[in-house]
Amino acid sequence: MADIRIRPAIAGDTGLIxxxxxxxxxxxxxxxxxxxxxxxxxxxxxxxxxxxxxxxGELGGQPVGFALFFHNFSTFLGRRGLYLExxxxxxxxRGRGVGHALLREVARIAADRGCGRLEWVVLDWxxxxxxxxxxxxxxPMSDWTIFRLTGEALARLAENDGQxxxxxxxx
Amino acid sequence: MADIRIRPAIAGDTGLIxxxxxxxxxxxxxxxxxxxxxxxxxxxxxxxxxxxxxxxGELGGQPVGFALFFHNFSTFLGRRGLYLExxxxxxxxRGRGVGHALLREVARIAADRGCGRLEWVVLDWxxxxxxxxxxxxxxPMSDWTIFRLTGEALARLAENDGQxxxxxxxx
Numbered sequence: 491m492a493d494i495r496i497r498p499a500i501a502g503d504t505g506l507i508x509x510x511x512x513x514x515x516x517x518x519x520x521x522x523x524x525x526x527x528x529x530x531x532x533x534x535x536x537x538x539x540x541x542x543x544x545x546x547g548e549l550g551g552q553p554v555g556f557a558l559f560f561h562n563f564s565t566f567l568g569r570r571g572l573y574l575e576x577x578x579x580x581x582x583x584r585g586r587g588v589g590h591a592l593l594r595e596v597a598r599i600a601a602d603r604g605c606g607r608l609e610w611v612v613l614d615w616x617x618x619x620x621x622x623x624x625x626x627x628x629x630p631m632s633d634w635t636i637f638r639l640t641g642e643a644l645a646r647l648a649e650n651d652g653q654x655x656x657x658x659x660x661x
Numbered sequence: 662m663a664d665i666r667i668r669p670a671i672a673g674d675t676g677l678i679x680x681x682x683x684x685x686x687x688x689x690x691x692x693x694x695x696x697x698x699x700x701x702x703x704x705x706x707x708x709x710x711x712x713x714x715x716x717x718g719e720l721g722g723q724p725v726g727f728a729l730f731f732h733n734f735s736t737f738l739g740r741r742g743l744y745l746e747x748x749x750x751x752x753x754x755r756g757r758g759v760g761h762a763l764l765r766e767v768a769r770i771a772a773d774r775g776c777g778r779l780e781w782v783v784l785d786w787x788x789x790x791x792x793x794x795x796x797x798x799x800x801p802m803s804d805w806t807i808f809r810l811t812g813e814a815l816a817r818l819a820e821n822d823g824q825x826x827x828x829x830x831x832x
Binding site: 515542565570576609614638639640642647 | 691696701705729731733737741765769772779785786798801806811816818
C-alpha cells in the first residue's frame, strides 16, 4: 500500500487548494471558468460561516489531491446528504489509491453524520472517472438533467416585473 | 394578474410542506421514495441549524405550491450559489404564474445574497417543466451526469479497509 494520508484542510492550504482547483478545471477543459481568488477560498473554507469543507490527499508526504464538499438536503429522505463538489488527484500521482482514499474519507464523514446520500457530477467524456465511480457502487442518475441559471438570465428573472414569459398574464 | 402571493414558510407550514413534497414525489412517480417525516421537515427548515429554506406560493389566499432550496458552492466561481431542491405547484393551480413567481423569488434571494448561480435538476420526461425553465433563460448542463452513492454501497465504502477496488494495492 502506498504511503497515503488523508487529512482535513487547514487555512495554510488555501493556495494549494486554489492551485488544485485550477488544475482540475484545466483537466475538465474549463480553465477559463475559474475566477475564484485565494481570498474567496479562504472565506469559503475557513471563514465565520464556512460554505464547504475540504480534505487534502498526500502521497509520500506530498499533497497530490483534494476533495471539497458541502451538505445538501433531500426532501424525500428528510435528511442531509453530502455533495462532493470536487475530487482531484494530480495526474502523476494517479493509480496509487489517493482518489479512492479521498472518496472513502468523504463517505466516512457522510456515514458519521447520518447522511443518506453522497452525490456528485461527472463530465460524460470522463470515462476513467465514471468507471472508478461505478466500481465504488455509485449509480448514474441518467434520467435527470441539471439546469443552471446564471449571469444575465439570473439577474433578469430576479428583476422581473411579474409577467410570466410566453404566457398571457391575467385573471 | 392572478392573486399570487409568495411568502417565506413558517413552522406552522410543516404539515403542508410535507404534503406538497409527497404530491411532488407522486407527480415524479417516486412516491415510494418519500420517507421524510414532519419532524424531519421541521428540524431541517426551522431547527437550530437549518439545512434548507422554503417559500410558500398562494393563489387567492390558498397555499398551492412551494419552493425549497439551500446554498451550494462553486469552486470555479469561489462563491455560494443556490440549489433549488424542489419547486412544485398543485396541478389545479398551474398556468396562473405561481411557479414563475416562486422561481422569481428564489432568483431574487440568490441575487440579494450575491450568488453566482441558481441550479436544479429536472426529470428528462418532464417536458412542460423543461420548456418553462428554458423560457426563463436556464440552460441544461447536458454533458454532466449525476452520480449517487447511497444505502449499502455508501456504508461499504465508508467501512472499506483501504483496498482500492479493481486495482492491485502495492507500493
